[in-house]
Amino acid sequence: MTFLESCDPGVLIIAYRRADNVRKILSECLNSGINRIYITIDSPRSHEYDEIEDVQKVKDVISEFKLQTGKGIEIHSRAALRNLGCAVSVLSGCDWAFNSEMELIVIEDDCIPSRKFFDFYRMYSVDINAAKNVYLVCGTQFAPNHLVGQSGLLSKYPLTWGWAIVTGK
Numbered sequence: 142m143t144f145l146e147s148c149d150p151g152v153l154i155i156a157y158r159r160a161d162n163v164r165k166i167l168s169e170c171l172n173s174g175i176n177r178i179y180i181t182i183d184s185p186r187s188h189e190y191d192e193i194e195d196v197q198k199v200k201d202v203i204s205e206f207k208l209q210t211g212k213g214i215e216i217h218s219r220a221a222l223r224n225l226g227c228a229v230s231v232l233s234g235c236d237w238a239f240n241s242e243m244e245l246i247v248i249e250d251d252c253i254p255s256r257k258f259f260d261f262y263r264m265y266s267v268d269i270n271a272a273k274n275v276y277l278v279c280g281t282q283f284a285p286n287h288l289v290g291q292s293g294l295l296s297k298y299p300l301t302w303g304w305a306i307v308t309g310k
Contacts, residue, residue, distance in 0.1 A: 160198035181234035
């Protein structure tokens with residue numbers, strides 16, 4: 142087993158109305174060797190047919206993925222009974238998934254990660270977890286590459302758009 146295979150974070154997908162994006166995220170997780178996936182789905186805000194249909198499409202994508210992947214991957218999903226809104230949906234989803242995980246990559250359905258993000262996290266997870274002043278890893282970097290280079294940078298400002306976190310720090 143290689144180092145990249147030994148680091149085994151769970152992934153939480155925060156989903157709402159973007160079925161195509163959820164499909165792409167699930168595919169990236171599968172291609173990146175993720176074994177445990179948690180998906181939390183917020184309910185529609187209203188009785189508008191478009192919102193109800195979009196949320197149902199997300200649920201259908203998840204059902205299809207569960208059937209296609211078989212027993213090698215744990216997929217846990219839950220759907221809110223009423224609309225929680227963006228902030229509460231993210232926080233309650235994290236609480237739910239952290240009941241089972243110590244290490245979690247959190248991806249909202251408007252952020253499609255590449256395999257490089259998963260590889261980066263796995264490559265640096267030991268350093269990240271050992272560092273007392275690092276609380277999360279973000280897959281988004283807005284600074285120009287000519288200022289920070291290709292590997293990333295430390296910042297005191299959290300960017301929570303495609304991020305990974307460890308509990309117990």
